[in-house]
Amino acid sequence: MEKAKKENKNEKVGPDGLTKKERRALKLSARPPQDNRSATEPTQNSLEKTQVNKLGNTITEIQNTIAAISMDSSKSLSEKEQRRLEWAKKLEEQNKEKGVDKNVSKAELKAKRREMQEAQRQLKTEHSKPVTKTPSTEKKDVEKKLETIQKHDTKKVDMKKEETKISPKKDIKKIIQPHKVQLVQHLYNEEILKLEANAVIVHQDIHPAFIKLGVQYGNKVVLGSNARCLALLAALKSLINDLKSHPKQEFCRYLETVLQVSANYLYTCRPFAVSMTNALRYFKLQLTQIDTNLKDSEKKAKLQDIIDTYIDDDINKAGDAISMKVREKISNGDVILTYGCSSLIRKILLEAHNDGKKFQVIVVDGRPLLEGKELLRRLVVAGIKCTYVLINALSYVMNSVTKVVLGAHALLTNGYVMSRIGTAQVALVAREYNKPVLVCCETYKFSERVQTDSFVYNELGNPDALSVTHINIPTALKKWKDVAKLTPLSLLYDVTPPDLVTAVVTEIAILPCTSVPVVLRINASDTT
Amino acid sequence: MLDQENLSDVSNLVSDIKHKKIYNSFDVALKTEDLLEKLILQRQWKSARELMKLVKSRIKFIRDDLPTEATATNVMRHILKIIREEYESASKKKGEGQSLHQLVTSNSSDILDYSESLSSLRSSILDHLGEYKVEIESSCDNIAAQASEHIHMDEMIMTVGKSHTVEKFLKCAAKDRNFKVVVVEGAPFYYGHSLAASLAKSNIQTTVIPDSAVFAMMSRVNKVIIGTHTVLANGGLRASSGIHAVALAAKQFSVPVVVLSHMYKFTPLYVVSNNHEAFNICASPADVIPQSAGKILNDIEVYNPIFDYVPPELVTLFISHQGGNAPSYVYRLLSELYHQDDYDM
Numbered sequence: 001m002e003k004a005k006k007e008n009k010n011e012k013v014g015p016d017g018l019t020k021k022e023r024r025a026l027k028l029s030a031r032p033p034q035d036n037r038s039a040t041e042p043t044q045n046s047l048e049k050t051q052v053n054k055l056g057n058t059i060t061e062i063q064n065t066i067a068a069i070s071m072d073s074s075k076s077l078s079e080k081e082q083r084r085l086e087w088a089k090k091l092e093e094q095n096k097e098k099g100v101d102k103n104v105s106k107a108e109l110k111a112k113r114r115e116m117q118e119a120q121r122q123l124k125t126e127h128s129k130p131v132t133k134t135p136s137t138e139k140k141d142v143e144k145k146l147e148t149i150q151k152h153d154t155k156k157v158d159m160k161k162e163e164t165k166i167s168p169k170k171d172i173k174k175i176i177q178p179h180k181v182q183l184v185q186h187l188y189n190e191e192i193l194k195l196e197a198n199a200v201i202v203h204q205d206i207h208p209a210f211i212k213l214g215v216q217y218g219n220k221v222v223l224g225s226n227a228r229c230l231a232l233l234a235a236l237k238s239l240i241n242d243l244k245s246h247p248k249q250e251f252c253r254y255l256e257t258v259l260q261v262s263a264n265y266l267y268t269c270r271p272f273a274v275s276m277t278n279a280l281r282y283f284k285l286q287l288t289q290i291d292t293n294l295k296d297s298e299k300k301a302k303l304q305d306i307i308d309t310y311i312d313d314d315i316n317k318a319g320d321a322i323s324m325k326v327r328e329k330i331s332n333g334d335v336i337l338t339y340g341c342s343s344l345i346r347k348i349l350l351e352a353h354n355d356g357k358k359f360q361v362i363v364v365d366g367r368p369l370l371e372g373k374e375l376l377r378r379l380v381v382a383g384i385k386c387t388y389v390l391i392n393a394l395s396y397v398m399n400s401v402t403k404v405v406l407g408a409h410a411l412l413t414n415g416y417v418m419s420r421i422g423t424a425q426v427a428l429v430a431r432e433y434n435k436p437v438l439v440c441c442e443t444y445k446f447s448e449r450v451q452t453d454s455f456v457y458n459e460l461g462n463p464d465a466l467s468v469t470h471i472n473i474p475t476a477l478k479k480w481k482d483v484a485k486l487t488p489l490s491l492l493y494d495v496t497p498p499d500l501v502t503a504v505v506t507e508i509a510i511l512p513c514t515s516v517p518v519v520l521r522i523n524a525s526d527t528t
Numbered sequence: 529m530l531d532q533e534n535l536s537d538v539s540n541l542v543s544d545i546k547h548k549k550i551y552n553s554f555d556v557a558l559k560t561e562d563l564l565e566k567l568i569l570q571r572q573w574k575s576a577r578e579l580m581k582l583v584k585s586r587i588k589f590i591r592d593d594l595p596t597e598a599t600a601t602n603v604m605r606h607i608l609k610i611i612r613e614e615y616e617s618a619s620k621k622k623g624e625g626q627s628l629h630q631l632v633t634s635n636s637s638d639i640l641d642y643s644e645s646l647s648s649l650r651s652s653i654l655d656h657l658g659e660y661k662v663e664i665e666s667s668c669d670n671i672a673a674q675a676s677e678h679i680h681m682d683e684m685i686m687t688v689g690k691s692h693t694v695e696k697f698l699k700c701a702a703k704d705r706n707f708k709v710v711v712v713e714g715a716p717f718y719y720g721h722s723l724a725a726s727l728a729k730s731n732i733q734t735t736v737i738p739d740s741a742v743f744a745m746m747s748r749v750n751k752v753i754i755g756t757h758t759v760l761a762n763g764g765l766r767a768s769s770g771i772h773a774v775a776l777a778a779k780q781f782s783v784p785v786v787v788l789s790h791m792y793k794f795t796p797l798y799v800v801s802n803n804h805e806a807f808n809i810c811a812s813p814a815d816v817i818p819q820s821a822g823k824i825l826n827d828i829e830v831y832n833p834i835f836d837y838v839p840p841e842l843v844t845l846f847i848s849h850q851g852g853n854a855p856s857y858v859y860r861l862l863s864e865l866y867h868q869d870d871y872d873m
Contacts, residue, residue, distance in 0.1 A: 181735050183748055366740030367715045373817070380824045387829040390715055390816050391739050392770030396808070396833040422740030428776050454744035466736060469718060471818045476722035477713075477736060486728035488736040494744035 178484045179463075184491070187460050207242060209235040210262040214269035220461075223371070225409045225445065226315065226343045229275035232266070233307050236283065240303050245296045252287050252299060259284075271459055274410035274418070274447040282310060282444075318442040321507035323348045326405065326440060327355055334359040334402045337430070339391075340420040341371035342407020344440050346378060349405075353384050362387040362397050366422035368465035368490055391422050394429045404430040408441040408504075413520065414450040415498035415513035417441075421454075421491050427500035436502040439513075443506050443523060446516050454494040461490035537563050538586045541600065542593045552692055553599040553757070557664050557792045560603040565657050568650065576615040576642040576649060583608055584870075596809055596835070598758040598766075598795040602865075603664075606792070609867045610660065614653045618646045663849070667790045668693055670849035675701035678786060678847070683707040683750040686742075686783075689768045690719035691755025693788045698753070699730050708733040710749060714770060715739055716815035716832060739770050746777040752785045759787070759794045761862060763840030763855025766799070766807065769833045775842035784844040791848050796862050796871040799837070808835045 180188050213235045216222040222231050239255075239262065246254040263280065266272070272280075286306045290299055326348045330336065336359055338345050349361060361384055365372030372388065379386050389397055404426065410418040417423070417439050427437045451457060466488040467477035480486045498513035508519065541559055544550045550559055564583065573579040587604045590597055671693055679685065679701040687694050687709065698709060709732055713720035720736060728734040737745055752774060758766040765771070765787060778785050799807045813830035840855035853861060862871075 367713070367738040373821070376828065377824055380827045386827070387831070388817055389831050391773070392715060392836075393831050393833050394770075395772040395836050396769065396831060421738075421744060424743040425740060425773050425777065428743060428780060429773050432776055453747050455748070466713065466738060467721070470716065470816070471820070475718045476725045477718075480725075480728075480736075483725065483728045485731060485733045486724060486736070487734070489741070490738065491741050491744055494741070496743075 179481065179487050181487050181489045184455055184458065184460065184489070187455075187458055205258065205261050206265050207235070207239045207258075207262060209238040210265060214266050217266065218269040220270075223369075224341070224343050225273040225275045226442075228273045229279050229444075230311065230315065232276050233279060233311055235262075237304055237307050240300055240307075243300075250292055251296045252290050252292070255303075256284065256287060274449070275445050278444050278447070279310065279314075283307065314444040315442060318444065318507035319344055319347055322440050322442065322505050323351045325505050325510060326438065327352045327357070329403070329438065330357050330359055332358045335362060335400055336360070337362040337364060337397070337401040337404045337426070337435075338375070339364045339372070339406055339423055339426045340366065340369075341373075341375040342420075342440070344442070345405055345407045346375055348440065349379060349384065350382050353379075353382055360385045360387065362389065362401060364389055364391055364394060364397075364422075364426060366391045366420075367470070368461060369420075370470060371420070391425065394426060395432075398429050398433045398435065401430070401433070401435050404435050404437045406437065406439050408439050408445060409493055410445045410447045410449075411439075411441050411504065411513070411516050412447055412449050412451050412495070413517050414452065415516055416451055417496040417498075417501055417504075417513065418447075418451070418493050419496065421494045424454075424494045424496040424500065427496050431500050437500060438503055438505055438510075439496075439501050440505045443508060443519055446520055446523075448520060451495055452497075454491060458494075459492040461492050463488040463490055466490055534582075535586065535589050537567065538589050539593075542590060542597075545594060545597055545600070553790070553793065554664075554668065554692065556597070556599045557603050557790070558661070560600045561607070561657065561661050561664060564604060564607050565654065565661075568653055568657070574645045576611055576644075576646075579653075580608055580611055580642060583611070596757075596766075596807070598797070599792050602792045602795055605796070605866045605870045606660070607657065608870045609865070610656045611653055612642070612867050614649060614656055615642055615644075615646070618649055618652060619644055664790070664792065667792075667849040668696055671788055671790070671847055672696040672700040674847060674851070676704060678753075679705050679707055679751070681706055684710060684748055686710045686712065686745065686749040686752045686774070686778075687723070688712040688720065688752075688754050688771050688774055689714035689717070690723040691788065693790070694753055694755045695723055695726060697788055698727060698732060702730060702732045708735065710735045710737060710745055712742055712770070712774065713738055714768060717768075717811075719768075739773075742770075742774050743777045743780075746774075746781045746783060749778075749781070749783050752778045752783055754785070754787055756787050756789055756793060757835060758797075759789050759846065759858060761796050761798050761859060763843060763846075763858040765838040765843060766835050767838055769836045772836040772838050772842075775838050779842055785842060786845045786847060787843055788847050791850070791861075791865060794848075794858060794861055794865060796866055807837060808833050810834065 213222070213231055216231065217228065222228050236259070239258070243251075243255060243258065245251050249257075259280075263272075283306065287303070290302060294302070322344060330352050334357075336349070338349070338361065352359070361379055363372045363376045363379070363386055365376075365388065367390070376386055376388050387397065406417075406419065406423055406426065408417050408419045408423075412418060419439075430437050449457070463480075467480055468474050477486070477488060480488055501513050503510050504513055504515075506519070511519070541550075541563060544559070545556060550556050563586075567582060567586075568579065571579075571582060573582060583604055587601050590600050590604075594600075675697045679698075683705075685698070685707060687698070689712070701707070709724075709727055711720045711724040711727070711734060713724075713736055715738065724734045724736045754767065754771060754774070756765045756767040756771075760766060767787075775785050777783075811832045811834055813832050816830050816832045817825070817828075819825070840858075843855045846853050846855065846858070848861075
């Protein structure tokens with residue numbers, strides 16, 4: 001992946017004197033194409049698809065039309081093709097005026113757009129999952145691509161001209177974007193797609209369970225990493241249940257392709273959580289190991305069984321084990337501080353309470369998500385004595401705390417804990433007051449990724465949520481969109497350095513943060 | 529009863545502060561100075577000692593009623609020192625607190641008791657007060673004028689909540705420097721939002737982040753510039769809540785923390801714990817969790833503290849209108865500002 005990007009950069013500085021916008025197009029088209037093992041021809045095709053789509057992403061109806069048609073038209077764009085494009089555009093406008101077949105054509109357009117997005121998405125997921133490829137093939141891919149790019153360079157420039165003619169200047173400016181924090185500009189990339197995905201375009205290849213899931217992810221109804229993983233596995237189960245066997249393809253292979261399409265769709269709604277990536281990887285691995293001689297129904301049953309076992313072993317039982325371990329550490333009279341709303345922490349605290357332990361909980365909460373309220377509600381209902389503060393009052397309450405228990409989104413190989421934004425700060429203040437910090441995390445959330453800051457890989461929350469108070473009263477920030485230099489920034493995760501964490505409680509043992517690679521190694525040798 | 533009437537001026541001030549009619553510390557300082565000017569001009573007093581007694585009773589009143597209000601008492605303390613100085617120069621005697629040598633060699637008759645009635649005292653004190661008033665009024669501009677010495681091109685600066693001094697400082701720096709500002713919103717009061725809106729309007733690239741994102745953001749920040757409520761005698765701060773965590777994060781990433789402070793915020797007071805009774809006040813918990821949360825409100829405790837104690841080792845620099853100083857030098861600034869005898873009353 002790194003190589004691809006580097007060569008990409010070389011391409012950027014190339015001597016052909018391209019303008020900024022053209023470079024953008026180049027950059028985009030230089031991403032690994034979806035499936036290039038077969039031939040260069042489809043690669044080119046998809047390249048052009050993406051390119052056209054990116055250029056035409058100016059959202060206006062006309063441009064989409066053109067994009068769709070141009071994609072439809074043929075493999076390479078000659079001058080002739082361009083003329084045809086313009087002609088098609090005129091035709092489309094006429095159609096609109098007539099109002100004949102409007103609905104049908106719209107639906108078709110939508111489908112086509114969908115397909116294009118699919119292609120783009122595939123590129124993206126390919127991007128995010130370099131594990132499946134060996135480095136040598138990847139290098140090849142990149143070389144191939146560069147060749148194709150150079151071949152089509154001139155054509156692209158032509159295309160560019162055409163596109164600029166059509167799109168009004170305003171839209172170009174929009175692409176440059178005033179309301180984006182430069183530091184995390186790379187995280188905004190998803191947003192355009194997200195907007196379109198939110199419009200819920202039905203695609204025939206995606207199971208309704210996944211469509212629903214995508215919307216839930218996108219709207220952050222399903223938010224926690226455990227919840228996201230469980231929801232994904234549930235959707236996967238209903239997909240397996242409903243999937244009809246393909247006449248030509250072997251069931252598992254067919255399922256694999258369908259799953260890939262669905263996963264790509266989900267990715268556009270929201271980038272994957274580490275838990276989801278790990279679960280999917282595990283499932284795909286199992287998929288390859290299924291005996292091909294079985295009947296489809298047997299395969300189905302077996303796959304369902306695999307998922308059930310995964311949920312049971314890696315999520316539920318792991319949670320139970322962690323809960324038991326932490327319960328041993330909670331003694332009567334403890335004051336436990338926790339941040340946000342982790343499903344695992346909730347389980348631990350409730351079970352410890354049911355076990356007869358007498359302790360208090362301080363729930364610390366952070367804007368704009370204010371998830372802690374939910375945890376607070378459940379703990380209070382269970383009869384646990386609770387205190388609720390916002391994160392600014394941390395130093396005020398920390399003195400009375402005896403233990404800090406935190407949840408995690410993922411544990412990274414270098415020992416950093418990726419968790420809800422604010423967790424690092426809680427750990428930091430806890431260290432200042434010399435309080436032990438326990439991070440609870442199932443091993444299925446351990447990741448091979450390494451990260452030392454919170455910007456390289458992160459997700460962005462809704463910036464609008466920052467401009468209102470906790471009771472939805474708009475503040476002085478409400479008109480931020482009118483002021484060019486004002487930008488609210490809401491990150492979803494941060495990483496806590498290992499020196500702020502006393503120990504990580506996993507289902508295997510209570511470990512130091514730095515043991516993550518050991519656990520990963522052992523787990524890997526177990527499964528293969 | 530008579531005593532109560534005499535204190536009506538100061539009790540008005542206290543109620544204004546309590547009801548947030550006077551909001552920022554600059555206005556408090558000016559009002560206090562005004563109050564004492566009137567007192568000196570209108571009240572009957574024969575000697576410096578009587579006048580000092582009047583002022584001291586006012587300081588006590590404020591301290592009892594508003595233990596966290598430091599600006600008003602600081603201004604009064606400084607005026608006490610002015611009275612002492614003027615008396616000394618009028619009576620041409622040396623006061624105590626001099627060098628050891630002088631203390632040893634001086635005879636007891638030289639010790640001042642401020643009881644002489646001097647005719648020129650009133651006018652000379654009023655003159656001096658006039659100067660002090662100008663000093664207070666220009667303090668903000670003087671601090672802002674130093675901005676370009678502290679901010680370089682293309683810096684990323686973090687600030688918390690809203691401080692008029694910081695606002696002016698940054699805007700002044702923006703005249704000839706290009707930099708970005710990250711404003712921590714300071715929930716549940718959201719003062720950061722109005723600061724951010726104001727900075728962005730004067731063409732400074734401004735990013736607003738929630739309090740929870742401080743740690744994540746700090747790794748990219750070059751400087752933390754904040755205002756404070758009070759500077760304590762050990763060089764620590766009583767600042768708005770959340771700043772302790774910001775300062776800790778800054779320490780973690782070795783980011784300098786610069787505190788802008790007027791001289792009237794330096795307080796000869798040692799409080800070194802966040803939970804000290806006289807140190808903190810809690811605002812309404814309704815700002816933290818809405819009343820509409822319903823039944824669970826019966827069973828929970830909610831805190832909404834206003835201040836944070838920041839220990840001196842987390843502060844890199846104080847900037848006052850006289851220039852920059854390290855926290856370790858605060859004791860010396862205090863002895864310049866106030867008379868030893870007035871530290872504790």
